[in-house]
Amino acid sequence: MPPINITSVAIAAIAGAILSLIFSYIPGLNTRFAALTKETQQLSMAGLMLLTTIAVMALGCYKVIQIDLTCDQNGIVQAVYIFITAIMGNQSIYKLTPQPKAVQALKK
Numbered sequence: 001m002p003p004i005n006i007t008s009v010a011i012a013a014i015a016g017a018i019l020s021l022i023f024s025y026i027p028g029l030n031t032r033f034a035a036l037t038k039e040t041q042q043l044s045m046a047g048l049m050l051l052t053t054i055a056v057m058a059l060g061c062y063k064v065i066q067i068d069l070t071c072d073q074n075g076i077v078q079a080v081y082i083f084i085t086a087i088m089g090n091q092s093i094y095k096l097t098p099q100p101k102a103v104q105a106l107k108k
Contacts, residue, residue: 008056008067012082015052016089019045024097034103049086053079 023033023045033041057079061071069075069082099107 006067008060008069008078008082009085011056011065011067012049012052012086013089015056016049016086016091017093019048019052020090020093021097024094024103025100027102030100031102031106034099034106045090046087049083049090052086053083056082 022029024030033044036044056065056067057069057071057075059065060067060069061075069078
């Protein structure tokens with residue numbers, strides 16, 4: 001079986017999707033997150049996506065994981081693309097998944 005090659009963009013999109021699911025479905029965390037203002041929710045997710053992007057880049061630069069990311073000026077440009085992809089994955093999953101009843105009750 002050939003090895004599966006995952007790009008840094010795919011890792012970021014998957015991480016964004018997983019974070020969205022965590023903040024939507026983990027009991028207690030989902031209600032605390034839903035109680036925040038919309039702006040705070042957006043900034044929190046953007047911050048987490050930025051941390052995810054930095055983590056992917058750092059892990060690749062220190063050769064912890066093997067990815068298609070260079071550790072130079074082009075790598076920084078790639079990191080911006082990765083950041084945007086992570087946000088897209090995060091928001092896509094958030095829009096597609098139904099909200100638990102406890103979260104729906106808080107938003108009414």
